[in-house]
Amino acid sequence: MAGTPPYLKPLDQKDPEFCKLVLAVTGVVDAPGALDAKTKVLMSLLGDAILNHGEGVAALAGRARQLGATEPEIAETVRMAFMADGLPALITALNAFRPPA
Numbered sequence: 723m724a725g726t727p728p729y730l731k732p733l734d735q736k737d738p739e740f741c742k743l744v745l746a747v748t749g750v751v752d753a754p755g756a757l758d759a760k761t762k763v764l765m766s767l768l769g770d771a772i773l774n775h776g777e778g779v780a781a782l783a784g785r786a787r788q789l790g791a792t793e794p795e796i797a798e799t800v801r802m803a804f805m806a807d808g809l810p811a812l813i814t815a816l817n818a819f820r821p822p823a
Contacts, residue, residue, distance in 0.1 A: 729778070760789040764799045771803035771815035783818035 726734045726741065734741040752762065763786045770778035783796055796818050803815035 760786060760791050760795075763789060764791060764795065767796075767799050767815070767818060768803050768806065771800070771811045771818075772807045774810065774814050776814050776817040779815055779817040780820050780823075783820075784822055 726745065730741055730744065733744065752759070757765075763782055767779055767782040767786060770776075770782060783791075786796060786799075800812065800815040800818055804812040
């Protein structure tokens with residue numbers, strides 16, 4: 723499927739029908755709305771930090787930067803991860819400052 727994000731490639735290969743459904747739902751969530759795309763990506767970064775998904779944090783930080791997020795905005799998102807879930811989330815959130823691969 724064209725446009726499938728890297729994290730969904732295995733699902734697309736093994737269960738393309740379900741992958742289409744997941745992409746349809748994420749398309750609704752990602753569609754323009756009350757929140758702009760940058761804010762939604764920063765919120766996803768926060769969620770990945772809380773869920774201990776360091777690779778996701780790094781990828782989402784890169785995407786946020788592409789959408790115009792500033793380093794202070796990313797730093798505030800890292801602070802929010804700490805407030806929401808403490809030191810473990812902060813450590814994971816610090817992946818947002820990793821140099822791009």
